[in-house]
Amino acid sequence: MSGSALAVLITLGPLLVAGGFVLGRRTAPHGRTSDVGTPVEHATFETLHTASLAAPPLRAGLTEESARKAARRLRSLLGTDALCLTDRERVLAWDGTGDHHGARVMERIGALLESGRGTAFADACDDLDCPQRWAVAAPLTVDHRVLGTLVAYAPRESAVLARAVGEVARWVSVQLELAELDRSRTRLIEAEIRALRAQISPHFLFNSLAAIASFVRTDPARARELLLEFADFTRYSFRSHGDFTTLADELHSIDQYLALVRARFGERLSVTLQIAPEVLPVAMPFLCLQPLVENAVKHGLEGADATASRITISALDAGAEAEVVIEDDGVGMEPDRLRRILRGEGGASTGIGLLNVDERLRQVYGDAYGLVIETGVGAGMKITVRVPKYRAGVHGS
CATH class of the missing domain: 3.30.450.40 (GAF domain)
Structure with a gap:
């Protein structure tokens, strides 16, 4: 040679x-x-x-x-x-x-x-x-x-x-x-998903089971329905295969999560969905949206003075991209605090879901695809997620 x-x-x-x-x-x-x-x-x-x-x-x-x-x-x-x-x-x-x-x-x-x-x-x-x-x-x-x-x-x-x-x-x-x-990349992604799973609050799980139990005597059919939602939600959240999923599967898991939240808060929670069918097959990182919706619920309903909350979730066609917007009318956040969270300075648990999702989006798609967050104290929060419709190596499973 x-x-x-x-x-x-x-x-x-x-x-x-x-x-x-x-x-x-x-x-x-x-x-x-x-x-x-x-x-x-x-x-x-x-x-x-x-x-x-x-x-x-x-x-x-x-x-x-x-x-x-x-x-x-x-x-x-x-x-x-x-x-x-x-x-x-x-x-x-x-x-x-x-x-x-x-x-x-x-x-x-x-x-x-x-x-x-x-x-x-x-x-x-x-x-x-x-x-x-x-x-x-x-x-x-x-x-x-x-x-x-x-x-x-x-x-x-x-x-x-x-x-x-x-x-x-x-x-x-x-x-x-x-x-x-x-x-190394695979191990990092697995660690991040484990962190997100750990972020699913034990209080949410216990409260969901308590809400289900409350319907066992008064409305057995509703209890059975909620129990199935709970089983499907936990099965999806703790699945052991695939770094990616589809927007359809992620939204279905969110719907199950919100059904369990409604069982606890009833009419205090109002959710509006606007979904374009053509973006449902788009692939995205697993457990990418659920932490953002959980953040909206927490800011909207779990504040000391919260009496009711409205959450709007839209998934729209934006040309070569799918754009998902999650907006709440809750307590919001001071912008400087948000910036510290996204720099990893928010403490051991504060904002871990936002930081984790932001980092994963940037790793997969590049810095141009990090979370876009608009917020202010008392002004609610609006989170925008953009993902390319097609990206080599990214496939829903």
Whole structure:
């Protein structure tokens, strides 16, 4: 493999994986297809194509399965007779001839795992027909931690192969680092959802059950209906799959929540809904709206002097976006206090729902999609949520 091809691999490989390029042929004028022109161009495109095939398994991290799927592509990329991938304890995958060498690989790379520096070593065996006589190993690192190694075998020493192994190992390390970032993002989202679930007030749950119990003797049918609403609401709120949901499912959960609130407050709570059917399938982060409605109820009904509250919820088509507005006529909030909450300075529990939802929207869609909140002391609160109708990687479940 030429040095120029390797340079293109390191620079453009991840972009090709993300963009899904089809390599090996190009379009000539007037729509005709032709073979890649020069041998150098052909070798470069073949290198990039092979790298794009090796990357997806590695994005799952360094496991036995991902190593097995990637090893053949990586060996083809290096043009060597045999290749193995290891973690810090064992050989994960061997591709090519001479797999009996795998029994002593870990002994040969012990120093590399500690130092993080590549190494080459003679590795002749008693089998005179075995072509593998020399090997070069390079570390696979993430955040300065050596996770494992890439080891390539050859019949003789080769400075070109030694350099190529180092370059490919660095490229593999980039894929593993992206996998680690994916896992970190998933853990963060799960932690945020756990925080939102913890925010569902135990007092709300107890009060809902008490309200249901109050109807058992006087209106058994209403009690059964509310009990089903309570079961569906808790089942949705504590579900264990999917980072995203649909606007329809989120609004359905809110309707169940409000039914339970009405059972407690009766006519003191008035809710107006304005929903455009065309936005119901739009995907959005799970438990994104319910904390905002709970905030509206709290500000509207649970103040010391609150006698009645009106909440308006609208979900409208705004071109390329869906716009959800939740508005209450409650006690409102001092704007400086709101700004402190959205900076994470509101205390351990104050405003955790607002902060959590705002951060999640920004993480998924970008800073332009954070919460827009209008409020003032005694002026109620109006919260606007905008989400793109279509976003790659965002799917309701």
